[in-house]
Amino acid sequence: MNIEMVRILMSGTAGDRIISAAKCLHETASDLGIFSYLYKSIPSSIRSGTVRAQLSFSNAPVVSPVGDCSIEAYFSGDTACLHHKNNNRKIVFVFDSVSEVNDDVSLILIDKATQKYFSAPCFFTGMISYLLHIKPPSFIPVLQKNYSENPQSAQSIQSDILKGFLFAKSVFTDDLRYHFSNEQKRLVSLDGNTAFAEGALEAGCRFFASYPISPATTIGDYLAQELPKVHGTVYQAEDEIAAIGTITGASFAGVKAMTATSGPGFSLMQEFISYLSTVEVPSVIVNVQRAGPSSGIPTHHSQEDLLAAAFGGHGEDHRIVIAPTSVKNCYHTAIDAFTMAEHYASPVIVLSSCALAQGNCSIESSDLQNIIEPVSRNIGKT
Numbered sequence: 001m002n003i004e005m006v007r008i009l010m011s012g013t014a015g016d017r018i019i020s021a022a023k024c025l026h027e028t029a030s031d032l033g034i035f036s037y038l039y040k041s042i043p044s045s046i047r048s049g050t051v052r053a054q055l056s057f058s059n060a061p062v063v064s065p066v067g068d069c070s071i072e073a074y075f076s077g078d079t080a081c082l083h084h085k086n087n088n089r090k091i092v093f094v095f096d097s098v099s100e101v102n103d104d105v106s107l108i109l110i111d112k113a114t115q116k117y118f119s120a121p122c123f124f125t126g127m128i129s130y131l132l133h134i135k136p137p138s139f140i141p142v143l144q145k146n147y148s149e150n151p152q153s154a155q156s157i158q159s160d161i162l163k164g165f166l167f168a169k170s171v172f173t174d175d176l177r178y179h180f181s182n183e184q185k186r187l188v189s190l191d192g193n194t195a196f197a198e199g200a201l202e203a204g205c206r207f208f209a210s211y212p213i214s215p216a217t218t219i220g221d222y223l224a225q226e227l228p229k230v231h232g233t234v235y236q237a238e239d240e241i242a243a244i245g246t247i248t249g250a251s252f253a254g255v256k257a258m259t260a261t262s263g264p265g266f267s268l269m270q271e272f273i274s275y276l277s278t279v280e281v282p283s284v285i286v287n288v289q290r291a292g293p294s295s296g297i298p299t300h301h302s303q304e305d306l307l308a309a310a311f312g313g314h315g316e317d318h319r320i321v322i323a324p325t326s327v328k329n330c331y332h333t334a335i336d337a338f339t340m341a342e343h344y345a346s347p348v349i350v351l352s353s354c355a356l357a358q359g360n361c362s363i364e365s366s367d368l369q370n371i372i373e374p375v376s377r378n379i380g381k382t
Helices: 018-031 079-083 120-131 136-146 151-171 192-203 217-230 240-252 263-268 270-279 306-311 327-344
Strands: 005-013 035-041 050-058 071-074 090-094 105-109 187-191 207-210 233-236 257-261 283-289 320-322 347-353 360-364
Touching (some): 005 018, 018 050, 018 120, 071 120, 187 192, 192 217, 192 283, 192 327, 207 217, 217 233, 240 263, 240 283, 263 283, 306 347, 327 360
Parallel strands (some): 090 105, 207 257
C-alpha cells in the first residue's frame, strides 16, 4: 500500500535487544534511502523496567518522532499498553501471554517454540523488513559495522531477521506491504549529540572538557575519537567545575573550547559562567536537559533549565541562550553557538534535551553542509 508514513512501536523489558534491533532497522532503512526516525524511551535502571522504541518511516524527512502507531509489538507481557484508547485500528504482535486487549486492534500471537527464534525483537525486525520491502541481506553492512567485535551476535541476529522475514511472507498478503519511493537519496543516521559534535568540529572547536553525565556523555565519546584527527584535545575532568574551568583556560589561550553537561552539572558551573560573562571569554556550554531535580531521571526527556540558563549565577550580565529544534538543527546550532561566542566575546549556553540526544534521525547529507565561514581567531594551540 502507498502511505506517507508508518509508525511502529516496540516495547518490552530492558536488556532484551529492543533498542539494538530497532537501531539496526532504522540504520538499514536509512542506507536504502528511506527517511526514518528512532525515538527511544529507556529506564534509568539496568535490565529492569520497560524499554520502548518508536520507529517512523516516510518518503520525506520525519518532523515529529512520535505519534499514533499502526503496528505495535510487545515482548514481555506489557499488556497495560494494550488498553489505551485509540480509534485507529492497528496490528498488535504479542510475543508473550496476554489476558485482554481492546477491540480496536488485530492481535497476532507469536510463539517462540514454533518459530524457533533466539531474539523476539530481531525476529520482529525481520517481519517489519518484509512489510517495508527491505530484503534480509540489506542488514549485513549495518550488522558488520555494529558487531565488528562480535561476529557471532551478528550472525544470530541475521538468522532471526531472516526467520521473521520468511514468517511474514507466509502470513501477510502483498497488499499489506508499504511502498516507499525508489528515488535514491543519500542519507546519514545521526543522533542529536553526534550532530552537535559534528557541528562543533565544523565550527573550529579544538578543545573539549567534560565530566561524564547522562544524557550528555556521548558528545565527549564522539569527540574523543574525532578531535585528535584535527589536532584537538579532549579532557575528562574530575568534576563539572574543573571541566568549565579548563575550557576557560583553553579559551584564554586562544582555542575554541566547549563543555557539555546536564542539569546537576550545569548547577555546578554557574559561578564560572558568571566569570566567563564578566571577563568576556568566548565559550560554548551545552546543557543536554533531563528530568530533575538533583540526580533526577537521567534517561527521561525534560526541558526545565531555561531559568537557570538565563538568570543563574552572579552579577547582572546578559546571557546568550539558544536551543536546537531538531536533530538536524543540532548541527547548525553548534555552528551558530561558536559564531555568536566569538562575535560577542561571551559564553553561549545551548539548551538541548534528552529527546534530541537519544533520537536517531535520517538526514540528507546535503543538509549537513555549513554555508557560513566559521569565525577564526588564528591563534592558540592545544
